[in-house]
Amino acid sequence: MHMYSLGNNIIKRILNNLEQNGVTEQNVLLWKGYLYGLYDVTLIKFYLDLFNLFPDIGFRERVEIEFYDIIAPDTERELIEKSKGNNHNFNCQNFFSRIKDMQAVCEQTAFENYPIAKNINISDLKNLLSSQLAWRGPTDSLILFWKGYLTAFIHTGVIMYDDYLELVKHFPGLGNDLLTDLYRNAPVTNLNIPDITVLIKEMPISPKSINIDCCHPQWSPTEFDSCIKWSPVISIDKNRDRLENRIKKLISEYLTIERPHFLAKTLILRGYLIGFLESDLIDEQCYLNLSRCLYSIGYSELIRLMTDVLDDFEYYKKLDDLTLSINRIEQLGCIHPEDYKINRNQLDLEIILHKKEKDYRPEIFKERAYNHLESGFNLAHLIWGGYLICLYQHHLIDYDLYAFINARRVNNIANEELCELYVGHRLIKNENEYITQFVLNNPSFI
DSSP states (O other): OHHHHHHHHHHHHHHHHHHHHOSBHHHHHHHHHHHHHHHHHHOOHHHHHHHHHSOSOOHHHHHHHHHTSOOOHHHHHHHHHHHHHHHHTOOHHHHHHHHHHGGGGOOOOOOSSOOOOSOOOHHHHHHHHHHHHHHHOSOHHHHHHHHHHHHHHHHHTSSOHHHHHHHHTTSOSTTHHHHHHHHHOOSSTTOOOOOSHHHHHHSOOOOOOOOOBTTSTTOOOOOTTTOOSOOOOOOOOTTSOHHHHHHHHHHHHHHTSOGGGHHHHHHHHHHHHHHHHHTTSSOHHHHHHHHTTSOOOOHHHHHHHHHOOOOOHHHHHHHHHHHHHHHHHHHHOOOSGGGGGOOTTHHHHHHHHTOOOOOOOHHHHHHHHHHHHTTOOHHHHHHHHHHHHHHHHTTSSOHHHHHHHHHHTSOSSOHHHHHHHHHTSOOOGGGTHHHHHHHTTOTTTO
């Protein structure tokens, strides 16, 4: 009973909102975040069905919220191909018709509250948002999806207004006019929530952003999701160390191969650099020079790799918060007073501080890999993938150990990216067999 009554109200709100504000990418992302939030709290499939009617954008954010982990390249590839087909076939007239058709399953009786099937732990929610911001920074897609997602939580009453304020304050003002409309038109008529006007005024001004109409006949999605507003500055000084220049060249070529998997490739490269630093193949200054060429991501996992200390959660939370601040500054500039106090080298200085000699004997190394990777988080597996390649290429571990760890410990979530790093160039179509050989650890390939 509850589902259908609220569902009818939701459909009316969607139709009114889209007719007034348009089926723009910003509005779509906000509504998709909102509908996924309703589904996450109520576990009612009706909201997920509505979510799936919209243009297929924001899928990275949804997956990372669902699994509390960065999206794996292999999963991302599948979703990109799926979204291309869905968006190519998107028709605005059919979209509105299908939404109206769903009114047929909605009863007209009114009721007061959402049926809550899942309680929200505010601490976990804050950690998830901090983590995703630390991975991606404040991309347009993340900002809009999360604003809608959190608004669903306050409309369902699973978070308090003060918590909502604390979470939303992380964002710049992108889409605030749309957010105000969504926030004020709660489907539960007796919901008593404070006005949002003061919060909107306090949000930092957002840079101008593209907002394309999805109903345009030739629409194709703007790359909100992969549009991290950062790019490496890589200068090769011929007077510097040859190895440093070679690695800079590798970074430059590797990171421009396939932009959608930029974050995964960055994590792989960060693991790769740890192998160089840990084994004294490069000195600390060279490491700092190379690290500055990479986006800031994965430092808590990098420190775990350096120290083998897995449960210092308070310290790792501080690293993630510092990463979040640095990425916010690099993408938006200094928008908070505390931003001016940030030392952008602090994360790498922490890495250097924890450097220690490692034991690469097989049984000890296998235990290290098992302890670090048993959690199954993609961040750790991507870092270890790059780390192993460095150690094997420079004869610090032998083939049998490399093959064992790769086959038994590291999840096969980025085979193409790891293969490209190993061979040092982009794979072309007639080289696709390299990936299979790489995954199977074929000695003739390695």
